[in-house]
């Protein structure tokens with residue numbers, strides 16, 4: 001079996017991060033919060049950039065134990081057709097959303113690359129920032145998506161513990177641990193400008209998981225320093241299969257992770273989704289988090305047609321409307337930002353090429 005890359009197990013320069021992450025750490029959380037707040041203010045100002053997910057399809061051949069769209073779940077399977085995608089995007093635009101994340105399950109004949117490329121083209125007509133959270137692709141496919149207007153790729157490893165990964169990904173294409181791990185770099189090589197990585201918290205021991213996520217983020221930031229890298233901290237939420245995670249990650253532990261990442265990776269975008277309660281999201285805004293999802297639906301569509309009674313990929317927790325959420329941010333002196341790219345920046349594709357550890361951008 002091919003070995004995991006050296007950077008994933010490199011203990012070098014991680015002692016301080018381990019100290020900050022541990023719940024019995026001598027560094028108290030208030031000290032971390034003060035440092036993280038100061039860094040966030042200095043590097044990002046009082047802003048949070050906002051995005052919203054649009055599930056295009058819930059067809060999936062994989063059997064991830066923790067997912068409401070796994071192929072053994074009895075959920076109704078469907079995909080959005082072109083006219084439905086346009087209607088959903090129009091409804092999202094009415095909410096003020098300008099940064100969209102398109103999602104599918106793993107690659108299928110119903111929702112494969114050609115389907116996704118067309119969805120990206122449609123979204124890019126209306127949205128200045130279009131990202132995808134779908135199946136791992138080849139460099140050539142990412143290059144084609146970038147050409148069609150895709151600016152970002154989100155791909156969570158779910159767990160960096162290879163043994164646990166093997167156990168939880170019961171069947172299907174997602175079983176290939178290394179192919180998934182190498183995906184962010186294939187996306188960047190294909191000209192995608194931003195990648196988002198993360199671990200689904202609850203699947204394995206949280207401190208070790210956070211350390212491996214940190215190593216991945218550090219590796220990408222060092223190797224692809226002109227690209228935008230973001231890290232996310234999704235906690236396992238109830239899903240229709242009723243699967244129970246082996247680890248419970250408390251608010252305290254999650255807060256420590258976010259604060260420690262802000263201190264360890266001061267320039268990196270850190271994202272927190274509507275999986276989390278409104279009070280927790282409000283509390284972390286300004287303390288390290290710089291990106292948040294809003295008004296999320298985890299069913300296929302759901303913005304134009306409203307509630308269908310279907311259950312989504314997982315249950316969300318913060319159910320506030322876009323307006324309510326933005327007002328809550330403003331009440332805390334934080335400005336919600338719906339997009340942070342000018343049209344000019346999104347002009348002709350910028351190519352990022354490896355130069356032995358550092359990358360140069362060629363216009």
Ligand code: SF4
Pocket residue numbers: 060061062063064067068069070071104105106174
């Ligand atoms: S997590 Fe993704 S790949 Fe796994 S079953 Fe769910 S939709 Fe499919």
